[in-house]
Amino acid sequence: MTQATNTNTNSNTRNGVTVDLIGLSRYYKDVAALKSMNLSASPGELIVLLGPSGCGKTTALRALAGLEALDGGTVMIGSKDVTRLPASKRNIGTVFQSYSLFPNMTAKANVEFGLKVRKVSSSDRSRRSAELLDLIGLSAQADRYPHQLSGGQQQRVALARALAIKPEVLLLDEPLSALDAKVRSQLRDEIRRIQLELGITTFFVTHDQEEALALADRIAVMRAGEIEQIDTPLSVYSQPTTEFVAEFVGNVNRLSGVLVSQDKVEVDSIGPISYDSKNTPFHTGANVQVLIRPEALGIMISSTGQWRLISKSFLGASVKLNLTNPTGQRVIVELSTGEATLIEQDSRLSLFGKSDALLVQRA
Amino acid sequence: MASSTNVGESAQGRIGGVDSPNPALVRPRRGRRSWHSGIGTIPFLVYLGLFLVVPAISVVVTAFQNGAGTFTVSNFIEAVHGVYLKSFINSIQLSFAAGVVATVVGVLAALAVCASSNRIVKALVSSGSAVFANTGGVPLAFSFIATVGNFGVITKLLTDAGFNPYDHGFSLYSVLGLTIVYQYFLIPLMVLIMIPPIEALRKEWVDASSSLGATRAQFWRWVGIPLLAPPILAAFIVLFTDAFAAYATAEALTSGTIALVPIQRGALISGNVLAGQTNLGEALGAGMIAIVLVAGFLYAYVQRKASKWLR
Amino acid sequence: MVAVTTNVGRNGTEPGAANILKLGRAFRYGILGLVGVFFIIPILASARFSFLGNNNTITISAYTQLFSTQQFWSTLFLSVKIGLGTVLLTLALLIPTVIWIHLRIPKLKRVFESISLLPLVIPSVVVTLGVTTSFKGLPNIIMGTPVILALEYVILALPYSYRTFDSAVQAIDLKTLVDAGQSLGAGWSKLLRFVVLPNLRSGLLGAAILAFAFCLGEFAVASLLSFTTFPVFLVQVGQVAASQAVALSLIALLFTWMPLAVIIIIFGQRNASSKKRAVSLATTIAQEETTGIA
Numbered sequence: 001m002t003q004a005t006n007t008n009t010n011s012n013t014r015n016g017v018t019v020d021l022i023g024l025s026r027y028y029k030d031v032a033a034l035k036s037m038n039l040s041a042s043p044g045e046l047i048v049l050l051g052p053s054g055c056g057k058t059t060a061l062r063a064l065a066g067l068e069a070l071d072g073g074t075v076m077i078g079s080k081d082v083t084r085l086p087a088s089k090r091n092i093g094t095v096f097q098s099y100s101l102f103p104n105m106t107a108k109a110n111v112e113f114g115l116k117v118r119k120v121s122s123s124d125r126s127r128r129s130a131e132l133l134d135l136i137g138l139s140a141q142a143d144r145y146p147h148q149l150s151g152g153q154q155q156r157v158a159l160a161r162a163l164a165i166k167p168e169v170l171l172l173d174e175p176l177s178a179l180d181a182k183v184r185s186q187l188r189d190e191i192r193r194i195q196l197e198l199g200i201t202t203f204f205v206t207h208d209q210e211e212a213l214a215l216a217d218r219i220a221v222m223r224a225g226e227i228e229q230i231d232t233p234l235s236v237y238s239q240p241t242t243e244f245v246a247e248f249v250g251n252v253n254r255l256s257g258v259l260v261s262q263d264k265v266e267v268d269s270i271g272p273i274s275y276d277s278k279n280t281p282f283h284t285g286a287n288v289q290v291l292i293r294p295e296a297l298g299i300m301i302s303s304t305g306q307w308r309l310i311s312k313s314f315l316g317a318s319v320k321l322n323l324t325n326p327t328g329q330r331v332i333v334e335l336s337t338g339e340a341t342l343i344e345q346d347s348r349l350s351l352f353g354k355s356d357a358l359l360v361q362r363a
Numbered sequence: 364m365a366s367s368t369n370v371g372e373s374a375q376g377r378i379g380g381v382d383s384p385n386p387a388l389v390r391p392r393r394g395r396r397s398w399h400s401g402i403g404t405i406p407f408l409v410y411l412g413l414f415l416v417v418p419a420i421s422v423v424v425t426a427f428q429n430g431a432g433t434f435t436v437s438n439f440i441e442a443v444h445g446v447y448l449k450s451f452i453n454s455i456q457l458s459f460a461a462g463v464v465a466t467v468v469g470v471l472a473a474l475a476v477c478a479s480s481n482r483i484v485k486a487l488v489s490s491g492s493a494v495f496a497n498t499g500g501v502p503l504a505f506s507f508i509a510t511v512g513n514f515g516v517i518t519k520l521l522t523d524a525g526f527n528p529y530d531h532g533f534s535l536y537s538v539l540g541l542t543i544v545y546q547y548f549l550i551p552l553m554v555l556i557m558i559p560p561i562e563a564l565r566k567e568w569v570d571a572s573s574s575l576g577a578t579r580a581q582f583w584r585w586v587g588i589p590l591l592a593p594p595i596l597a598a599f600i601v602l603f604t605d606a607f608a609a610y611a612t613a614e615a616l617t618s619g620t621i622a623l624v625p626i627q628r629g630a631l632i633s634g635n636v637l638a639g640q641t642n643l644g645e646a647l648g649a650g651m652i653a654i655v656l657v658a659g660f661l662y663a664y665v666q667r668k669a670s671k672w673l674r
Numbered sequence: 675m676v677a678v679t680t681n682v683g684r685n686g687t688e689p690g691a692a693n694i695l696k697l698g699r700a701f702r703y704g705i706l707g708l709v710g711v712f713f714i715i716p717i718l719a720s721a722r723f724s725f726l727g728n729n730n731t732i733t734i735s736a737y738t739q740l741f742s743t744q745q746f747w748s749t750l751f752l753s754v755k756i757g758l759g760t761v762l763l764t765l766a767l768l769i770p771t772v773i774w775i776h777l778r779i780p781k782l783k784r785v786f787e788s789i790s791l792l793p794l795v796i797p798s799v800v801v802t803l804g805v806t807t808s809f810k811g812l813p814n815i816i817m818g819t820p821v822i823l824a825l826e827y828v829i830l831a832l833p834y835s836y837r838t839f840d841s842a843v844q845a846i847d848l849k850t851l852v853d854a855g856q857s858l859g860a861g862w863s864k865l866l867r868f869v870v871l872p873n874l875r876s877g878l879l880g881a882a883i884l885a886f887a888f889c890l891g892e893f894a895v896a897s898l899l900s901f902t903t904f905p906v907f908l909v910q911v912g913q914v915a916a917s918q919a920v921a922l923s924l925i926a927l928l929f930t931w932m933p934l935a936v937i938i939i940i941f942g943q944r945n946a947s948s949k950k951r952a953v954s955l956a957t958t959i960a961q962e963e964t965t966g967i968a
Contacts, residue, residue: 067570087573094574100567104589113585114575158571165575403774404786407767411789414829418804419796425807472709475702488706490935495713500891501908502923502930506716509723509920516719547716550709601794608797611893615909625797629898641807648800655797 016044016201017078017168019064024073026059026225033059035225036073044199046192047230048212051222052248057205060222061171064203066090077168093162094171098178100158101146107133107157108142114165132160135194152183159191163198170195170202176211188215209249213237221245238358239276243291246358252291253331256363259286265360269306269325270297273353275360287363294320294334298354299343305350307331309343323349419652426645438646447647450622455654457538457623458606461545466599468546469553476554477561489558492551504615507544511535536617544612549602556601560594600662604655624651717927724921736921745907746922752820753904757889759824760831761882767828768839768881773870776848783840790836798830802898820901830895831888835881842877887930 019041026034033056041047049057062068064075066087075083082090101110111129120128133139136156146154155175162170172191176184192215195202206212212219213233220230221244229236229245240246257267259282267273267290275290282288299307299321310322310330319340321333331351335343343349429435441447476488511517511528512535521528534540564587572582610625619626624647631644727733740746775786793801805826851873855865871878893905902910908926912919 062570065570065574067574087570088576088578090574091576092574094571096567096571098567099565100571102568102571102586104586113572113577116585117572117575117577117581161571161575171574400778401782403778404771407771408789410767411792411829411832414805414825415792415796415801417808418801420804421808422800422804425804468709471705475705478702479706484706491713500893501905501912502891502926503716505908505912505919505923506720506927508916509923510716510719514916516722517715547713550712604794604797608794610798611897611905614893614897615912625894628800629894645804648797648804651797651800 016042016199018043018076019169019201019203020074020076021060021064022074022076024060024063024075025071026056026063026068027071032056032225034063034070034073037225037227039220039227039230041201041203043201045217046195046202046204046215048216048219049203049205049222050207050209050212050219050249051228052207055222056225057207057222058173059225061173061203061205064169065092065094065171067094091165091167092169092171093165093167095155095158095162095173095175097174098151098155101154101161103146106143106145107138107149107153110146110157111160111164113161118165128164129160132164133157135163136160136190150183151179152187155179155187156190159194163194163200167200170200172202172204174205174207177206177208184211185214191215213249219249221248223248238356240358243359243361246291251294251332251334252358253294253297255290255292255329255331257288257290259284259288259360265290265357267292267353269327269329270331270351270353273357274355275357282360282362288360289363290357291359291361292353292357294332296353296355296357297331297333298352299323299333299335299339300350300352301342301347302350303348305348307349307351309345309347309349312340312343323351422645422648422652425642426649428642430642438643439650441643442646442650446622447624447627447643450624450627450647451650451654453538453622454607454624457541457545458603460538461542461549461606462599462602464542465546465549465553465602466595469550469598470557470595472550473554473557473561477558488554492554495551496548496555500611501615503544503547504612507535507540507547508616511540511543536620538621541613541616541621544616545606545609549606552605553598553602556598557591557594560591564590596665597662600658603658607654607658608651717924720920720924724917724924726917736915736917739915740911740918740922740925745902749902749904749907752902753890756820756824756827756903757886759821760827760889761885763824763828764831764835764885765878765882768835769871769878772836772840772843773848773866776843777852780849783844787837787840790840791833793830794833798892798894801826801829802895806899820903823896823899823901823903824889826895827885827889827892830892831885834884834888838880838884839874839877842874842880845877846873883936891926891930 019039021037021039024034024037025032035056037056037060039047039060049060051057059068063070063073066082066085066089070083073083074081077090077092101107102113105113108126108129111132112125115125115128129142130139133142136159138153138156138160141149141153141157146157149157158175159172175191176187179187188211191204204212204215213236216233218230219233219236221228221236223244229241231239236245236249240249246252255267255270257265257270257273260266260272261284263274263276265273265275265288273290273292273296295318306325307323308325310324312322313320314337315334317337318334319337321335321340321343323331323333333351426438427434427436429437443451472488476485479485507515509515511533513529515535518528535544568586569582572586573579577585608625610629613621613623614626614629617623617626619630628644628647628651631640631647724736725732725734727735771786775783805822809822848870851869852865855869860869891905892903893909896903897906897909905926908919908922911922
């Protein structure tokens with residue numbers, strides 16, 4: 001990308017706006033897709049709506065875009081109430097899951113569509129589309145039809161098309177879910193780069209926790225039409241407020257133990273594990289269930305260890321170990337690849353807590 | 364034995380297969396397609412050659428012969444004169460009018476069906492269309508005679524009400540009448556052909572266009588109509604040829620009172636009145652093939668122009 | 675050449691047509707209602723016409739007279755015979771060909787589909803005399819008998835039968851099925867008998883019924899070749915007795931519609947589950963095979 005177009009693109013975009021979703025509700029017959037959902041985004045922020053299918057994340061996004069009617073609530077963009085505005089008047093760019101490019105138009109024509117609708121002169125349109133195709137690195141493919149582009153290229157064009165209208169807000173509805181793993185992570189990084197460059201307030205819907213952790217300024221984990229937790233990726237991962245969040249964002253081991261002090265649990269067959277005790281509702285001596293991440297456990301080889309290895313799966317930089325003990329408990333531990341080479345099939349192992357448990361709850 | 368590489372290949376094809384095969388994803392074909400890979404289709408092709416191509420060629424050949432078997436173009440000259448010319452004109456007019464009416468009504472009906480979210484209506488219309496599209500021939504003609512023929516039930520009702528359509532220029536046994544009767548199988552055919560492409564219009568396209576600021580009319584102008592035009596055109600050509608070749612209905616309704624190509628031809632070749640008449644009949648047949656071919660090429664040409672994006 | 679379907683985008687996430695079109699209720703039901711009336715009136719009128727006696731009495735004499743006509747039964751029998759012959763020939767031709775194409779030359783699928791549409795391009799009226807002139811030399815047992823009709827009907831019904839069978843094969847992912855069967859040790863004959871054909875039952879039935887219905891309704895070729903089949907008899911009756919002809923037409927329409935309705939119901943019920951069913955069936959059969967050997 002040349003310096004010139006770069007500045008040009010920047011000069012075309014204002015800094016992001018705030019977006020406020022207030023009490024959004026949506027019902028399909030008796031089923032609530034959104035239950036009075038509240039969410040505020042600060043200017044230029046990238047918020048990921050994360051959750052399993054049917055949690056209402058797409059409904060929320062579509063309501064923001066104006067593509068879905070609401071049964072209640074208010075959508076504010078900047079200081080403007082857009083709840084009653086149709087999608088075509090909201091000036092929001094949307095990238096859909098896939099196949100949203102108009103098949104009868106070339107990449108260039110797709111990018112220019114929103115401008116053509118706005119009656120922008122054809123020379124200005126060409127300039128703008130050239131700029132955007134350059135931004136997404138597809139200048140050479142400008143005259144191709146969608147079916148002549150790969151899935152990743154199609155989604156890039158869709159992004160360029162959404163950005164062409166200089167939207168105040170950018171929405172992405174699982175834009176990477178139909179792509180191969182490699183293309184997916186590449187394009188993910190690119191989307192983030194462009195988003196930061198333009199400083200545009202962005203909402204990104206996905207069910208892929210890895211994607212959410214990699215992209216977001218903040219993640220809103222959704223379940224059954226409500227936001228279960230909204231926080232930075234790090235906090236959502238390391239300090240989930242609910243069991244659902246803990247399990248949805250990453251892997252967890254579920255172990256039983258006894259609370260020995262307000263910030264320590266004695267976990268069966270493992271030993272003491274600390275945790276961050278903000279207002280624990282339990283008293284010392286209570287039986288509790290402990291949720292702990294695979295990488296928060298450490299392994300020692302010891303002749304008195306009760307744990308044995310069942311299987312290893314190699315993940316690249318780390319290795320996932322499946323362990324069991326004579327009582328039939330199962331635990332997953334994730335170690336760096338170097339550490340894991342020491343663990344052998346017949347090793348006797350003992351476990352210990354390397355870092356804090358995620359959650360402690362009633363057994 | 365099927366080789367395993369081909370499985371991967373078909374799976375690859377499917378990834379990009381929604382818009383149509385995606386060149387970026389399709390691996391260059393490694394396999395050698397030798398002559399014997401086509402061997403299993405030989406019986407089929409031979410049968411087709413024997414019972415379709417040979418007769419068709421013999422029609423063309425005979426068309427260039429006189430009764431004695433020597434070469435001549437006089438059959439064609441005669442075929443474009445007098446009653447035969449008239450029959451070509453009538454046939455084309457009839458097929459064109461019937462095709463246009465059925466296209467308009469059929470597209471509207473298909474749109475109405477697709478716009479309905481009522482599953483029962485959808486199922487009823489699409490299965491009904493499949494059934495009616497295969498109606499035709501003599502029974503159809505007779506049921507219309509019973510309806511709006513000289514002594515038909517509706518004719519009688521109207522006459523009793525003081526309006527005899529036959530006194531006001533209407534006749535079932537005319538080009539107009541045939542146009543109406545043909546709708547009975549052409550409209551359902553159109554509905555049948557148009558439902559898939561209309562259903563294939565994606566919600567994402569509408570969503571994308573409205574989030575880009577387009578009105579519904581703009582969506583139709585720049586996306587919807589360009590996408591539907593090729594299938595509509597294709598369907599029209601199908602209807603045209605279908606109407607053009609229809610013989611039984613026309614024969615049963617008009618018994619030769621209107622000059623239409625298929626009927627003239629039928630009379631010539633089954634009459635066997637004079638030697639040489641069959642050759643003239645064949646010239647008419649060759650003319651029919653020619654017209655259908657022209658329609659086909661026209662279709663291919665316009666399709667090519669209208670749908671660059673499909674290739 | 676006349677490819678009717680387009681590639682605008684099959685098997686989408688959800689067909690959005692209902693949302694896209696947003697046509698007014700009045701418009702939708704208005705159109706469908708009018709078209710529906712157009713289709714029902716001739717049937718009702720025919721029914722009324724066929725039951726109409728002298729002085730507006732109701733009578734079934736048109737039907738009783740028909741059924742007592744010897745020719746009614748003989749022509750019907752002839753048409754049924756021709757129909758069965760056509761069906762057998764069609765299946766014998768289609769099954770190996772289509773399966774071969776899907777397995778060995780899948781790239782030519784579209785080409786063959788277009789070839790199967792050729793009979794639409796060359797009108798049947800045209801083919802007919804071509805047949806008589808080119809096959810003058812054939813033995814009388816073929817040319818002089820309705821056998822020639824069956825031979826020709828196979829061709830003329832091809833656009834319908836081929837597509838039906840072809841799309842049934844398309845729907846089951848034949849290649850995977852055959853690979854699965856072969857990898858589990860099934861030989862070709864068992865594969866065909868236990869895996870492929872059972873999965874194509876509805877497709878075969880569909881093709882057969884369409885071909886049969888075609889034979890029962892075909893008039894042009896039969897009349898031009900001077901065979902008195904059922905439809906030809908119908909026209910002859912029409913020239914002498916109007917109400918009998920209309921009654922006969924109703925019967926004939928029902929004859930074509932009923933089998934078609936049957937196919938549509940069968941095809942409607944298939945669909946989503948068929949692929950899964952096919953694969954699981956292939957596994958079961960192959961298991962049966964291996965246990966049989968062991």
